[in-house]
Amino acid sequence: MKKKNSKLSILLIVIDSLALICFFFAYGPISFFRDYLVTTAMTTMTHKYFAYVLYDEQMVSNILDNNKIIESEDPTDTTKINIQPIIDTGTYDSIYEEQILKKDEGNDIYKIVPIDEKNYKGNMIVVYDPSKIQLVFSKKYGGAGEYLSTMAKNNKALVAINGSGVSNSSGNRVTGTAIKGGKVYAVGRYINKGGGLIGFTKDNILMLTKKTAKQAIADGMDRAVEFGPFLIVNGKESSFKGNGGWGIANRTAIGQRQDGIVLLIVIDGRSKTSVGISMVDLKDIFVRYNAYNAANLDGGGSSAMYANGSLINKPVGYGYSGERYLPNAWMVLPEK
Numbered sequence: 001m002k003k004k005n006s007k008l009s010i011l012l013i014v015i016d017s018l019a020l021i022c023f024f025f026a027y028g029p030i031s032f033f034r035d036y037l038v039t040t041a042m043t044t045m046t047h048k049y050f051a052y053v054l055y056d057e058q059m060v061s062n063i064l065d066n067n068k069i070i071e072s073e074d075p076t077d078t079t080k081i082n083i084q085p086i087i088d089t090g091t092y093d094s095i096y097e098e099q100i101l102k103k104d105e106g107n108d109i110y111k112i113v114p115i116d117e118k119n120y121k122g123n124m125i126v127v128y129d130p131s132k133i134q135l136v137f138s139k140k141y142g143g144a145g146e147y148l149s150t151m152a153k154n155n156k157a158l159v160a161i162n163g164s165g166v167s168n169s170s171g172n173r174v175t176g177t178a179i180k181g182g183k184v185y186a187v188g189r190y191i192n193k194g195g196g197l198i199g200f201t202k203d204n205i206l207m208l209t210k211k212t213a214k215q216a217i218a219d220g221m222d223r224a225v226e227f228g229p230f231l232i233v234n235g236k237e238s239s240f241k242g243n244g245g246w247g248i249a250n251r252t253a254i255g256q257r258q259d260g261i262v263l264l265i266v267i268d269g270r271s272k273t274s275v276g277i278s279m280v281d282l283k284d285i286f287v288r289y290n291a292y293n294a295a296n297l298d299g300g301g302s303s304a305m306y307a308n309g310s311l312i313n314k315p316v317g318y319g320y321s322g323e324r325y326l327p328n329a330w331m332v333l334p335e336k
Helices: 002-028 031-042 048-055 057-065 095-101 148-154 213-218 280-288
Strands: 066-071 109-117 119-125 133-137 159-162 175-179 184-185 196-201 206-209 222-229 230-233 239-241 249-255 262-267 291-297 305-307 329-330
Touching: 002 291, 031 048, 031 057, 048 057, 048 213, 057 159, 057 206, 066 280, 095 148, 119 159, 119 291, 119 305, 133 175, 148 329, 159 249, 159 262, 175 196, 175 213, 206 222, 206 249, 206 291, 222 291, 222 305, 230 249, 230 280, 249 280, 262 280, 280 291
Parallel strands: none
Antiparallel strands: 066 239, 109 119, 119 262, 133 329, 159 305, 159 329, 175 184, 175 222, 196 206, 196 222, 230 291, 249 262, 249 291
16 A cells, blocks of 8 residues: 555656646746747647647737747849859859759759758758749649649649648638739738748749739739748848747748759658757758748648659648648649
8 A cells, every 4th residue: 555655656746846847947937948839839820729728818929029030121132143054063162052053963953952950850952943843733722722742743743842821721722822824813811921922933033022912923923922931032131039939840941042043941840850940940041052032931730842753751731641731832843
């Protein structure tokens, strides 16, 4: 009997200790845990409630106000991008330039560069010709979305990443505006994620702009989604207050260098080997590889990357493959 009581006492002590530790992190003087918990929860589609389990509305509002990104309000200066054939001279200014410019043998369309850091892992796909990147919608857009892998295979895509934000679990509607062929293709529920329109002009220059769709099309926008935040505009990095307001999560992002090379990044999260990435660290990856313009796309359960005939990341959506139904995707398509 004494032995059972002793075990019970130890169990209660452990439970009490864990409760005290959790209480300390949630309500103690160190704001790091509290800030990341709230900002991570509040930028998800389905887990915002978690922030309010621990904190009242005023506390959540204060935390968000003290952790945010201050973006550039200027649109992309397209004259600063000079798309040109990429010639590998064999001489590189840095290891990062070598990773970009040294093409894989037999593939001059794209290259996969693994990203392997202590707390996060993912891939960057380098696309040498931006004209090959198109915005493709699910077969039954408006009725149903599709998994990225399905959409990519149906379109014989060489490479694909998720595009617009997802407004519901069926993936049949975009968030914000989507432009295709120089026309407004879809308008969904607006969600304030910072940023604005993210897409390519008719000259295949990545344009980031906070202008209306009508104004953006007049400026030459050909295909675009609406999301954010913008990370780099015209070579100028966004500034960050606190942790930037986005916590740590799976991320999808897109950028372009001044030589026209496009960088597609997907970072995995919510796992032991890759917890996710902050906006600060995501921005720093683009800086490392000399992106002149870069923006965050929908992340979390939407983040997915396809290449070489299959998914090359580990999505955390609800499907059997971990994928989430998506309304559209950015794809590198083969020559017709």
